[in-house]
Amino acid sequence: xxxxxxxxxxxxxxxxxxxxxxxxxxxxxxxxxxxxxxxxxxxxxxxxxxxxxxxxxxxxxxxxxxxxxxxxxxxxxxxxxxxxxxxxxxxxxxxxxxxxxxxxxxxxxxxxxxxxxxxxxxxxxxxxxxxxxxxxxxxxxxxxxxxxxxxxxxxxxxxxxxxxxxx
Numbered sequence: 664x665x666x667x668x669x670x671x672x673x674x675x676x677x678x679x680x681x682x683x684x685x686x687x688x689x690x691x692x693x694x695x696x697x698x699x700x701x702x703x704x705x706x707x708x709x710x711x712x713x714x715x716x717x718x719x720x721x722x723x724x725x726x727x728x729x730x731x732x733x734x735x736x737x738x739x740x741x742x743x744x745x746x747x748x749x750x751x752x753x754x755x756x757x758x759x760x761x762x763x764x765x766x767x768x769x770x771x772x773x774x775x776x777x778x779x780x781x782x783x784x785x786x787x788x789x790x791x792x793x794x795x796x797x798x799x800x801x802x803x804x805x806x807x808x809x810x811x812x813x814x815x816x817x818x819x820x821x822x823x824x825x826x827x828x829x830x
Contacts, residue, residue, distance in 0.1 A: 698742075704728055705739040706760070709749055714781050715757035752776065752783065754812050759783055773811035779820040 698706060708724050709716060716724075718736045730736065740758055743749040750759045752774060763772070763785055771792030775784040788811050799806045 699739070701730060701735050702739040702742050704730065705736060706743055706748060709743075709758060709760035712760070715752050715755060715759040715783055717755075717757050721758070750774070750785070752812060753810050754814065759785070761785070763787070771809050771811065773813065775813045775815070775817075777817035777820055778814050779816055779823075782817050782819075784817075 704725050705721055708721050718733055718740060721740075722730060722733055722736045725736070740749060740751070744751060744758075748761055750761055750772065751757075752759060755776065759774075771788040773786055773788035773791065775786070777783070791811060792809055795809060796806065798804075
């Protein structure tokens with residue numbers, strides 16, 4: 664397996680946070696999986712980006728690499744989500760590379776999304792998902808998925824003075 668560590672976020676992190684070259688075996692949840700060329704390209708674009716991207720933004724980035732159809736991107740994203748390498752932000756219909764260690768092994772993740780700059784912070788939501796599971800159990804409700812997204816302003820955007828609005 665060829666792995667290049669060109670980001671400080673990769674230091675002392677699992678291989679899944681490293682940028683892999685070509686079609687490579689990646690260790691995911693203690694299982695070896697082979698990413699296709701398209702999956703690897705999409706994974707690399709999301710890894711290199713600090714924020715979420717829509718499928719069409721990913722497609723625009725990869726047109727020179729031979730990806731021409733949205734379906735190619737959506738298929739790659741579906742597999743990357745299945746492997747726990749990528750998250751889909753439901754409210755913005757955008758995708759984000761997972762930078763949390765053992766994220767897929769945790770009971771729930773939450774995202775704080777800045778409505779001004781688009782910055783996204785991912786964090787475990789164990790106690791929240793536990794409360795939701797308890798409620799669901801009490802109500803005899805079967806949860807198929809849980810996505811917690813918080814919208815607001817990040818610390819940097821809160822410090823900025825408000826823009827002057829024209830009447």
